[in-house]
Amino acid sequence: MEREASAIALQGRALxxxxxxxxxxxxxxxxxDVDLHEGELVVLLGPSGSGKSTLLNILGGLDxxxxxxxxFRGSELSMDSERALNLYRRNHVGFVFQFYNLIPSLTARENVALVTEIARHPMPPAEALSMVGLGDxxxxxPAQLSGGEQQRVAIARAIAKRPDLLLCDEPTGALDSKTGILVLDAILKINRSLGTTTALITHNAVIAEIANRVLYFGDGRIVETRLNAVQRRPAELQW
Structure with missing residues (x-):
């Protein structure tokens, strides 16, 4: 049964x-206090040191x-149990960071397969790579791939275990605008085709235009929330 669009996937309270x-x-x-709704794409926007990454790490069970x-879906995470957090991260959360963290001695397919070997219901590595435009x-x-291609391998690795949540910390931070657009296209495609609840950190206000909702951070707080009436495609952004 499909979840209602307004259902809450993840909540943080008094963090x-x-x-x-x-x-x-x-x-x-x-x-x-923060809510992430099922299937939405949320951008966390704000300067360095405003609390964005700290919040994402806590929501993802890394801290x-x-x-x-x-x-998570109404059940409180046990922050004192490393085993419970490991299971939460393994079964429900995909992470994408600014730096790709690929293993140089493995091919793109093999890098993705590292995750699928421990996932409950993984998609084949080839399918995940095809979804991000790297079927060929x-x-x-990694050394034979551009920075944008390496980041898309990292996205494929994150989504190959079919996570409920995709948490992205500055995924385009090390890329030029043309390459960044390809990476954002891949993230948006995953969000829309798989219904993956997605949170994306950036300090680039332009990127916020692809989101359903934007959370503005300042000094460790969410200082403003904005709904986007229209989601722009990455190719429409003026970087």
């Missing part, structure tokens, strides 16, 4: 994160909040 360095406290998050809670580059090594 705080305090880093302590000696006697100094850095408050990265200051009581953030624990100092206080607050995270609920599957047997190339």
């Amino acid at each position: 705080t994160k305090v880093y302590r360095m000696g006697t100094v406290e850095v408050r990265a998050l200051r009581g953030v 624990a909040p100092t206080s607050g809670s995270v609920l 580059r599957m047997d190339h090594f």
Whole structure:
């Protein structure tokens, strides 16, 4: 049965994160409430140090909040259990980072297969690579691929386990605008064709135009939320 479009996939409630360095406290998050709805594409926009990556890492189970809670489809994540977080990340979350983290000695297909070997219901690596436009580059090594192609391999690796959530931290940050458009096209295609709930961090305000919803960050808080009446295609963006 399909979920309603308005159903909430992921919730964060009263999330705080305090880093302590000696006697100094850095408050990265200051009581953030956030909802990610099933199948939507959300852009987290704001300057460096505003709390975007900290929030995404907590929502993805890579980090624990100092206080607050995270609920996935209504069930609270056990932040004290590394086993529970491992299962959550393995079964439900795909990550894409600014840097590709591909294994140089493996082909594109083999890099993706590393994830499918431990997933519950994976798609074939070739299918995942075809979805991101790399059907003819599957047997190339990372050194034989451009930066944009390597990032699309990383996206294919993230979505090959059919995650419920795709969390992207500055996926175009190391790319030029032309290459970035291809990467955003791949992310948008995954969001629309698989219905994957997607959150994407950027400091580039133009990229926010592809989202259903934009969360603006400042000083560890969400300071504004905006709904986009029209989602632009990446090719329409003026970088």
